[in-house]
Amino acid sequence: QVQLVESGGGLVQVGNSLRLSCAVSGHTFGSYNIGWFRQAPGKEREFLAAIDWSLGRTHYANSVSGRFTISKDNAKNTVYLQMNSLKPEDTAVYSCAADEILRVVVINQAHYWGQGTQVTVSS
16 A cells, blocks of 8 residues: 655645655655656646656656756655746646556556646646
C-alpha cells in the first residue's frame, strides 16, 4: 500500500511561483513512478509531469514543459512540483499519484492517489 499526501497549495498572484510537495510512504524504495496531475472545475484530470523514483528520469506534458519542474528528494521520500510564471488557467486541484509502470502514470491510470491540494492563481 502506498500513501501520498500533497501540500503547498494556496492562493498566488499571476506571474508568481509555487512549489507543491508530495510525501510518499509505504512503498518499496525505487519501485514507483510518481506523477503530478491537476483538475480544474468542469474539466478532465490532466497529466502534468512524472518522475522515475529510482533513476530520476522525468516526463512532461507539452502544456507545462518549461514552466513546471518535477523533482524528488529520496531522503525525504518527497516529490516536488515547482510551478513558475503561474497563470489564472493554472487554477485547479493538484494531485500526485504513484504506479510501478510509468506509462500507466502518464495515461492517468495510476493505482495510488493523494487527496489533492488547491492552487488558485488570481489576477
